[in-house]
Amino acid sequence: MAEKKKGLFSRLVSGLSKTRDNIVAGFDSLFLGYDVIDDDFYEELEEILVMADIGINATTAILDDLKEKVSEQHIRRPQECRQLLINSIKEQMAVGEADYEFENGRSVVLVIGVNGVGKTTSIGKLASLLKDDGKRVILAAADTFRAAAVEQLSQWADRAGVDIICGQEGADPASVVYDAVAAAKARKADILICDTAGRLHNKKNLMSELNKIYRILEKEYQDAILETLVVVDGTTGQNALVQAREFSEAAKINGIILTKLDGTAKGGIAVAIQSELGIPVKYIGVGEKIDDLQRFDADSFVNALFEVPEESSDREEI
Amino acid sequence: MAFESLTEKLQNVFKKLRGKGRLTEEDVKTALKEVKMALLEADVNFKVVKQFTKSVQERAVGADVMNGLNPGQMVVKIVNEELVSLMGSDMKELPLKPGSEITVIMLAGLQGAGKTTTVAKLGGLLKKNGRKPLLVAADVYRAAAIKQLQVNGEKQGLTVFSMGDKISPVNIAKGALEYARENQFNVVLIDTAGRLHVDEEMMQELSDIKEAVNVDFTLLVVDAMTGQDAVNVAKAFTDKVGIDGVIVTKLDGDTRGGAALSIKAVTGTPILYAGMGEKLNDLEPFYPDRMASRILGMGDVMSLIEKVEASVDKEQAQEMQKKFKKMDFDFNDYLTSMEQMNKMGGIGSILNMLPGLGGKNKDIEGMIDESQLQRTKSIILSMTPAERSNPSILNLSRKNRIAKGAGVDISEVNRLVKQFEQSKKMMKQMPGLMSGKSGMRGGFRLPF
Ligand SMILES: Nc1nc2c(ncn2[C@@H]2O[C@H](COP(=O)(O)OP(=O)(O)OP(=O)(O)O)[C@@H](O)[C@H]2O)c(=O)[nH]1
Ligand SMILES: [Mg+2]
Numbered sequence: 001m002a003e004k005k006k007g008l009f010s011r012l013v014s015g016l017s018k019t020r021d022n023i024v025a026g027f028d029s030l031f032l033g034y035d036v037i038d039d040d041f042y043e044e045l046e047e048i049l050v051m052a053d054i055g056i057n058a059t060t061a062i063l064d065d066l067k068e069k070v071s072e073q074h075i076r077r078p079q080e081c082r083q084l085l086i087n088s089i090k091e092q093m094a095v096g097e098a099d100y101e102f103e104n105g106r107s108v109v110l111v112i113g114v115n116g117v118g119k120t121t122s123i124g125k126l127a128s129l130l131k132d133d134g135k136r137v138i139l140a141a142a143d144t145f146r147a148a149a150v151e152q153l154s155q156w157a158d159r160a161g162v163d164i165i166c167g168q169e170g171a172d173p174a175s176v177v178y179d180a181v182a183a184a185k186a187r188k189a190d191i192l193i194c195d196t197a198g199r200l201h202n203k204k205n206l207m208s209e210l211n212k213i214y215r216i217l218e219k220e221y222q223d224a225i226l227e228t229l230v231v232v233d234g235t236t237g238q239n240a241l242v243q244a245r246e247f248s249e250a251a252k253i254n255g256i257i258l259t260k261l262d263g264t265a266k267g268g269i270a271v272a273i274q275s276e277l278g279i280p281v282k283y284i285g286v287g288e289k290i291d292d293l294q295r296f297d298a299d300s301f302v303n304a305l306f307e308v309p310e311e312s313s314d315r316e317e318i
Numbered sequence: 319m320a321f322e323s324l325t326e327k328l329q330n331v332f333k334k335l336r337g338k339g340r341l342t343e344e345d346v347k348t349a350l351k352e353v354k355m356a357l358l359e360a361d362v363n364f365k366v367v368k369q370f371t372k373s374v375q376e377r378a379v380g381a382d383v384m385n386g387l388n389p390g391q392m393v394v395k396i397v398n399e400e401l402v403s404l405m406g407s408d409m410k411e412l413p414l415k416p417g418s419e420i421t422v423i424m425l426a427g428l429q430g431a432g433k434t435t436t437v438a439k440l441g442g443l444l445k446k447n448g449r450k451p452l453l454v455a456a457d458v459y460r461a462a463a464i465k466q467l468q469v470n471g472e473k474q475g476l477t478v479f480s481m482g483d484k485i486s487p488v489n490i491a492k493g494a495l496e497y498a499r500e501n502q503f504n505v506v507l508i509d510t511a512g513r514l515h516v517d518e519e520m521m522q523e524l525s526d527i528k529e530a531v532n533v534d535f536t537l538l539v540v541d542a543m544t545g546q547d548a549v550n551v552a553k554a555f556t557d558k559v560g561i562d563g564v565i566v567t568k569l570d571g572d573t574r575g576g577a578a579l580s581i582k583a584v585t586g587t588p589i590l591y592a593g594m595g596e597k598l599n600d601l602e603p604f605y606p607d608r609m610a611s612r613i614l615g616m617g618d619v620m621s622l623i624e625k626v627e628a629s630v631d632k633e634q635a636q637e638m639q640k641k642f643k644k645m646d647f648d649f650n651d652y653l654t655s656m657e658q659m660n661k662m663g664g665i666g667s668i669l670n671m672l673p674g675l676g677g678k679n680k681d682i683e684g685m686i687d688e689s690q691l692q693r694t695k696s697i698i699l700s701m702t703p704a705e706r707s708n709p710s711i712l713n714l715s716r717k718n719r720i721a722k723g724a725g726v727d728i729s730e731v732n733r734l735v736k737q738f739e740q741s742k743k744m745m746k747q748m749p750g751l752m753s754g755k756s757g758m759r760g761g762f763r764l765p766f
Contacts, residue, residue, distance in 0.1 A: 047364060050358050050364060050546075051363075051364040051546050052546070053361075053545040053546050053547070055359070056355060056358055056359055114543070114568070114571070115430070115432070115568060115596070116429070116430025116431065116432060116541065116568075117430060118429070118430060120461075124461075145596075146466070146596075147465070147466045147467075147469035147470050147473075148462040148463075148465035148466035148468075148469055149462075149466075151461075151462040151465050152460075152461045152462035152463075152466075154462075155461035155462060156461060169469075200568065200570060200571040200572075201571070201572075202570075202571055202572045233430060233541075233543075235428065235541070235544055235545060235547050235551075236541075236543045236544065236545055237361030237543060237544060237545025237546065237573070237576070237577070238359060238360070238361055238545070238573075238574070239361075239543040239571065239572070239573035239574075240543070242572060242573075260428075260429065260430075260514075262514060263428070263514045263515070263516060263547065263551075264515070264516060264547055264550045264551075265545065265546075265547035266546075266547075268545075269545065288429070288459070288460075
């Protein structure tokens with residue numbers, strides 16, 4: 001476990017490096033540069049959180065919570081305040097075993113999101129991850145809209161060594177899903193993963209198309225756990241909140257796949273989404289290769305965000 | 319929603335800022351605090367926001383508050399103007415080489431930004447403009463990327479050059495250029511793989527392509543939904559590869575799109591196009607004014623400002639009509655009408671408001687030299703207030719000084735003064751035109 005954690009952490013650290021150095025430098029100087037916790041201190045703290053894409057609303061919520069604790073616990077030192085902040089974000093972002101229940105039963109995973117966030121790639125990676133766990137996985141290529149989308153997923157199916165159900169480009173995606181459910185039942189698949197076309201959440205007709213797909217899965221595959229994952233590009237700013245909210249209207253969302261964390265973006269928007277909508281991050285994407293998908297670990301994520309060395313994070317759990 | 323509460327907050331702050339006259343430092347600071355939050359909520363990079371509000375503060379303190387606006391709204395007006403000018407640029411289109419000479423354009427950006435789709439859209443646009451573009455599939459990494467470009471290119475009736483995914487992108491680019499020369503294509507559009515700005519090897523690949531085929535324009539494709547990280551991306555692409563323009567995609571979404579401002583601030587290169595949808599003709603020119611109000615997200619305040627501006631213009635117009643009648647029209651008024659004209663969208667749109675000109679507009683427009691207008695403006699600006707309000711005192715030495723100040727020949731100053739006298743005379747002869755009833759609909763006068 002410690003081994004695995006370290007891998008994820010160092011990966012995140014190296015991935016989230018450069019910009020975060022600035023942020024962290026800002027963070028450290030903030031905590032070291034203040035003798036007392038006052039308005040200026042909070043103001044600067046607010047700025048730092050906003051710069052991590054956490055957003056002004058979530059930042060305010062976090063700071064309110066922090067202020068309350070600081071006064072309750074009579075905290076005087078900025079350093080202590082920092083640890084408190086880190087802990088409260090960790091607490092908020094934590095996921096439990098129950099969040100991955102669908103991995104173990106018969107289930108169908110619906111993957112949705114706006115254009116180009118990494119849906120198809122994440123499905124390829126997830127299929128591989130689950131197959132390595134000994135699961136029988138089938139993919140459904142229900143993006144019949146974008147040019148060469150079906151071919152793209154087929155290549156991932158090959159790489160992961162799993163089956164795929166395809167429709168023609170231009171075919172009704174709902175019918176592809178329908179066929180895929182039948183195939184999953186017939187072949188006794190453990191997990192069926194459905195790719196969908198990228199769509200902007202403000203397009204009414206595309207969102208109702210998605211809702212139709214969701215309802216087919218609900219109705220036609222009742223003995224499977226229905227797990228809907230929305231893919232969020234870690235580089236995205238505040239709009240990701242709106243995305244999560246709008247996609248929740250079309251389907252009940254169970255979790256987030258946060259991608260592209262191998263860049264310099266900090267993915268703070270995930271904190272905002274968790275804070276405002278209560279949707280947990282379940283997986284993170286840290287690259288373009290097949291094994292670049294990992295189960296989300298709140299401790300590592302927040303540590304990486306604030307660059308806390310791994311030992312001290314272990315210590316602080318005592 | 320976050321954004322609504324911000325607008326509300328802003329309105330409340332503005333209510334507190336009553337009073338007229340000049341903007342005080344206090345007014346500006348209070349209003350800018352809210353503007354700052356709005357920009358952050360729109361994903362404008364924090365450092366950019368800080369710099370931007372600082373420069374606005376310098377400009378705004380001491381500015382006159384327009385009738386009908388409170389100080390807070392006045393600050394927003396100034397902010398909006400600054401945003402527009404920051405995001406605008408003189409270059410609105412790519413200056414392609416003439417005739418059969420080949421212009422090489424390379425599109426680059428992060429994964430999922432929308433490069434492949436944009437290449438096909440841009441190709442279609444250029445084809446419509448009478449060019450012969452060749453699309454080049456140089457993304458050899460992402461699964462089915464080549465096929466995606468081929469399908470899109472075919473839909474657009476465009477030729478797609480591909481050598482499969484076993485050849486290096488540099489060699490594909492070279493091969494494409496050879497093919498373009500042999501087959502008389504005059505624009506080569508290279509689609510590159512999405513890459514992270516911190517991936518040194520992949521960034522080097524772009525530089526290598528650039529060098530190998532003498533890319534004329536490297537365009538950075540950026541997702542409008544990008545957050546704070548946009549500056550790091552833009553900076554890295556600028557430093558490591560060098561970019562000549564920007565295309566912002568997915569603006570058909572509902573993002574506020576602050577990344578556009580961040581990127582313009584960091585790169586200084588023009589934002590050329592906006593991606594407005596998944597269909598292959600959904601590529602539009604970039605409009606800095608639309609983007610500014612979108613980022614600022616203060617719809618209510620902005621429409622109020624527009625209304626006030628319109629009514630102020632009317633007031634000014636009436637004021638000036640009175641002056642015309644009394645014949646005390648001077649160079650200050652001349653300047654005001656020139657500025658109004660600019661605000662109205664230039665001479666062309668004003669000519670359209672003139673009744674009875676019909677199809678002659680085009681001819682008249684052709685006769686007007688915009689740079690001439692600019693020179694006229696600097697001549698007037700080089701006059702002292704006394705000279706502007708009383709042109710009759712303009713003697714030779716004054717004219718000489720003015721010419722120097724404006725950097726023009728004295729003959730131009732003479733011509734302007736003469737023109738001014740003539741138009742005054744003309745006004746006298748056309749009382750009907752100036753009465754505003756049967757005359758110009760908008761009540762605008764022409765400064766010549
Ligand atoms: N660096 C990095 N790139 C990623 C990651 N996940 C996906 N990508 C890349 O992002 C780009 C878009 O990925 P896709 O999987 O095609 O995205 P999509 O959401 O299926 O796109 P559409 O179906 O067109 O809406 C590809 O170039 C992927 O290789 C990640 O975690 N890190
Ligand atoms: Mg896809």
